Amino acid sequence: MDAIDLLLILARVVMVFSLLMVVTLLLVWFERKIVADMQNRVGPDRAGPWGILQTLADGMKLFFKEQITPRKVQLGLYLAAPMLAVIPAFLMFMVIPFGKPFTLTINGVARSIPLQGADINVGLLYILAMSSVAVYAIVLAGWSSGSKYPLLGGVRATAQSISYEAAMGLSLVPVVLYTGSMRLSEIVAAQSASLVFLGRELPITTWNVLVLSPSFVIFFIAAVAETNRAPFDLVEAEQEIVGGFHTEYSGLRFALFFLAEYINMFTMSALAVTLFFGGWSGPTFEGTVPLLVSGILPTVWFLAKVIVFLFIFVWLRASLPRMRYDQLMMLGWKRLIPAALAWLFFISGALAYREFGFPWS
Amino acid sequence: MGPVEAMMKGMAVTLRQFVSTVFGKGLVTIKYPAEMREKPQRFHGRHVLNRYEDGMEKCIGCELCAGACPAHCIYVRGADNPEDAPISPGERFGFIYEINLLRCIFCGLCVEACPTEAITHSQLFEMSTTNRADAIYTKTELLVDRDGTPNHMFESDRFADLTELAKADGWMRATSPQGRVAYEGVVAWTASAGVGVRSPEAGQSQAPVDDQSEAAVDDPPDDDPPDDALPDDAPPDDAPGDGDDH
Numbered sequence: 001m002d003a004i005d006l007l008l009i010l011a012r013v014v015m016v017f018s019l020l021m022v023v024t025l026l027l028v029w030f031e032r033k034i035v036a037d038m039q040n041r042v043g044p045d046r047a048g049p050w051g052i053l054q055t056l057a058d059g060m061k062l063f064f065k066e067q068i069t070p071r072k073v074q075l076g077l078y079l080a081a082p083m084l085a086v087i088p089a090f091l092m093f094m095v096i097p098f099g100k101p102f103t104l105t106i107n108g109v110a111r112s113i114p115l116q117g118a119d120i121n122v123g124l125l126y127i128l129a130m131s132s133v134a135v136y137a138i139v140l141a142g143w144s145s146g147s148k149y150p151l152l153g154g155v156r157a158t159a160q161s162i163s164y165e166a167a168m169g170l171s172l173v174p175v176v177l178y179t180g181s182m183r184l185s186e187i188v189a190a191q192s193a194s195l196v197f198l199g200r201e202l203p204i205t206t207w208n209v210l211v212l213s214p215s216f217v218i219f220f221i222a223a224v225a226e227t228n229r230a231p232f233d234l235v236e237a238e239q240e241i242v243g244g245f246h247t248e249y250s251g252l253r254f255a256l257f258f259l260a261e262y263i264n265m266f267t268m269s270a271l272a273v274t275l276f277f278g279g280w281s282g283p284t285f286e287g288t289v290p291l292l293v294s295g296i297l298p299t300v301w302f303l304a305k306v307i308v309f310l311f312i313f314v315w316l317r318a319s320l321p322r323m324r325y326d327q328l329m330m331l332g333w334k335r336l337i338p339a340a341l342a343w344l345f346f347i348s349g350a351l352a353y354r355e356f357g358f359p360w361s
Numbered sequence: 362m363g364p365v366e367a368m369m370k371g372m373a374v375t376l377r378q379f380v381s382t383v384f385g386k387g388l389v390t391i392k393y394p395a396e397m398r399e400k401p402q403r404f405h406g407r408h409v410l411n412r413y414e415d416g417m418e419k420c421i422g423c424e425l426c427a428g429a430c431p432a433h434c435i436y437v438r439g440a441d442n443p444e445d446a447p448i449s450p451g452e453r454f455g456f457i458y459e460i461n462l463l464r465c466i467f468c469g470l471c472v473e474a475c476p477t478e479a480i481t482h483s484q485l486f487e488m489s490t491t492n493r494a495d496a497i498y499t500k501t502e503l504l505v506d507r508d509g510t511p512n513h514m515f516e517s518d519r520f521a522d523l524t525e526l527a528k529a530d531g532w533m534r535a536t537s538p539q540g541r542v543a544y545e546g547v548v549a550w551t552a553s554a555g556v557g558v559r560s561p562e563a564g565q566s567q568a569p570v571d572d573q574s575e576a577a578v579d580d581p582p583d584d585d586p587p588d589d590a591l592p593d594d595a596p597p598d599d600a601p602g603d604g605d606d607h
Contacts, residue, residue, distance in 0.1 A: 037382040038375040042390045319375040320368065 004106055008113060013094070016117040020093055024262045028055040031314045038318040059255060067251035072146030081144060082249065082256035085137035089263040092130040095123040096270045097185050099280050099299035114185060115280075115299065123184040124176060127271060128169055131226055134264065135161040138228070138235060138245045141257070145248040153244030156325070157235045160225060163332035164232075168222035170340035171215045174347040175208055175275050188279030209276040214343045216276045218336050223268040225332070227261065229313060231320035234328060269309035270302075277305050397525070400484045405467040407485040408460055409511050409526065410504040411478065412554040418448050418504065419479035419551070420455035429474035434464035455479070458500040462488055478550055483511065484528040490514070509555015527555075 029044065029052055036043025044051035069078070094117030101114040120126060135157060142154020176182055179190040193206050209216045225232040236244030246257045273279060282301035284294040323331070381387030391398050400406075411419045422439020440456035448454040471480050480503075490496050495514065505511045511526040545561075552558040 034379070038379045040378055040382050040387045040389055042388065042392065045392075315372060315375060315379075319372045 005111075008111065012113070012115075012117055015115075016094055017090065019098070020090060020263050020266065023266050024259055025055045025059075026052070027262045027266060027310065028058070028258075030310065031317070034311065034314045035318045038315070062255040062258075063252055065251040067253055068248075070146065070248050073248065074144040074146065077140045077144035078248075079253075081137050081141035082253045082260075084140065085134060085260035086256045086263075088130040088134040088137075089260040089267065092127055092134075093263065093267045093270065094118050095120055095126055095184055096267065096274055097188055097279060098270065098302050100284070100295065101185075102295055116185065119183065119185050121183050124172060124182040124187075124275075127267075128165075128172070131168075131264075132161070132165060134260070135165075137257075137260070141249070142245040145245070147248050149241040149243070149247045150245050152241045153235050153237075153247070157228070157245060160228075160232065160234060160328060160332075163329060164222045164225035164336070167218055167332060167336035167340050168226060170337065170344055171218035171222060172275065173344055174212050174215045177348055177351055178208065178212060184274055184279075188274060188281060191278040192281040205278055205281060207276065207278045212276065212347070214339070215347075216272070218340050218343070219275070220272060221331075221336060223272065224313065224316060225328075227264045227268055227313075229261075229265060230317040231323050232328060233322060234325060237322055239322075265310065265313055266306065269306045269313065272309050273302065273305040397522070400486075400525075400528075404482065404484045404486075404528075405469050406483045407462065407488055407526065408465075408471070408480050408498070408503060409483050410455070410458060410480055410500065412505055412507065412509065413450065414552045414554050414557060416507040416554060417450050418454055419477045419553075420458065421449050421451040421477055421479070422453045422455040423476065425474045425476060426471035426480055429470040431468060431470060432464045432466050434461040435459070435471060436461075451477075455500065458503060460498045460503065461496060462498055463493065463496040478553075483526045485522060485525040487522060487525075488514075505554065507554065509553060 032054070033043040033051070044054035047053040047057045069075070097114060097116040097119070099115030101112050103110050103112050105111070138157040138161075139154045142150040142152070142157065145151070175187065179187045181187055181190070187208075191205060191207050228235045234240075234244075236246060238244075241247070246254055249257060280298035280302040282298060284297045286294045378387055413419060420437075422437060424437045424439065427433075427435040427437045436457065436459045437455055438457040439453040442448055442452060442454050467482075469482060472482060488496070498514065502512050502514050511523065513521045513523060513526060515521055516523075548558060548561055550559070
């Protein structure tokens with residue numbers, strides 16, 4: 001570990017940070033545009049070409065707005081909550097690989113640079129932990145606002161997140177069992193090979209979703225609930241509780257919650273791609289195209305897959321009405337968790353059979 | 362229908378609309394003010410005061426418009442025409458003409474009441490102002506120029522739309538006023554500066570034309586007001602829309 005290593009780590013962190021900022025800018029615009037198309041509207045089209053700078057304009061506006069602090073707030077927590085929302089959102093994405101690692105030779109020393117913030121060996125666990133921390137932001141924002149609607153939103157967030165956290169965790173255990181690793185780069189690597197079926201190599205890759213599709217379905221429903229997106233946006237239900245937890249927030253503090261929501265949406269899509277759809281793996285045409293192109297192509301594949309999931313997120317929001325609170329709870333506890341448990345039993349039985357055969361044989 | 366099936370059905374609707382907006386004709390929004398919607402021909406927009414082709418004002422200061430106005434928003438004061446330089450062909454002319462467009466309900470009764478077709482509607486609907494005094498349109502804004510160009514309250518405004526203002530009033534181009542097919546296409550109005558005699562509105566009557574009416578079209582009453590010069594072979598009085606109820 002020398003100065004260059006430290007610089008490279010710093011560069012990676014800055015890279016992930018700027019990627020997320022740019023993605024958020026585009027994502028808000030993307031959502032508004034897609035929803036507008038689904039409602040036969042034009043959508044934002046004034047700022048920049050096709051209105052692509054709309055988020056920038058909105059962000060500037062929020063930046064210069066007065067930050068109103070109501071008299072009844074618990075000031076410390078009230079100020080901490082938006083930051084508590086943003087920081088885990090940024091940290092969560094740090095462990096997700098978004099491109100193929102490449103080697104760089106500096107001063108005669110070859111260094112492998114993974115395209116991810118940090119390649120830690122408990123990556124999946126870390127992501128679950130961070131997504132749990134993010135809930136605190138909402139709960140604390142609701143509680144410290146000293147107002148009834150944010151409080152209701154916070155209470156809802158507590159119950160909703162606990163319910164769906166369990167389902168999500170259970171749905172990810174089969175992935176860990178199947179690939180045998182919690183390191184996300186290894187999970188991606190395990191999905192890069194071609195699928196072998198009846199002794200023949202098929203031209204499709206070994207994406208986890210082919211084997212673990214029930215896990216994927218449960219994970220995706222739980223992910224939508226975790227990010228508090230429609231149809232699970234009870235936490236900020238405008239029609240019922242004004243703005244939910246962010247009712248009393250304005251200006252830049254509100255913008256931070258907004259930022260966190262969209263980063264979380266991107267992270268959850270990226271996580272779905274990484275765990276079930278092969279991450280950055282895809283044809284790179286190595287040897288036939290310039291080295292630079294084949295080096296960038298994995299990142300392009302990754303982003304293309306993520307965009308598909310982001311579209312589904314937006315599509316769900318444009319189509320489905322919000323669930324009632326009891327329906328939400330019932331889906332979480334009576335459907336998803338039992339289904340995830342049953343699937344976990346089945347997949348661990350199958351894996352045990354593959355490894356050891358029948359216990360009586 | 363189960364919840365999953367219902368969900369699929371709903372998502373199919375949004376996807377269909379998405380595809381039709383992106384690739385087809387699903388989009389119904391017009392990018393106003395960059396684009397303007399085509400307005401109905403008889404749109405009741407801001408009023409204009411017209412001139413004859415020789416530049417004479419059509420208004421004779423009779424105050425019938427002010428009398429007809431249910432909102433009392435028109436103020437007219439007539440004055441005798443100067444002998445040496447007459448302003449209108451009649452004895453008198455509209456000396457003061459003001460319409461308070463905050464009170465106006467755009468009912469069009471002034472246009473109907475006017476005996477000389479001096480006041481008509483235009484198609485302009487952008488009349489917002491920043492103070493109440495600006496909403497009172499005086500003769501300066503209402504009266505068209507000698508060449509027939511209408512005036513705008515704020516001509517230097519980048520959103521001032523003179524083309525909308527120049528569009529003819531459909532009311533003054535309507536023929537066959539009592540539904541009599543015989544009068545369709547008969548011009549019963551005077552020429553205006555700039556545009557000359559406006560052509561009649563097209564396609565008023567969708568009803569099938571019988572032999573009697575066709576014979577009547579061959580010999581239309583040229584310059585008499587229709588009510589006074591009913592041709593003998595006009596449709597019978599019980600024809601639809603043929604009542605004298607107004």
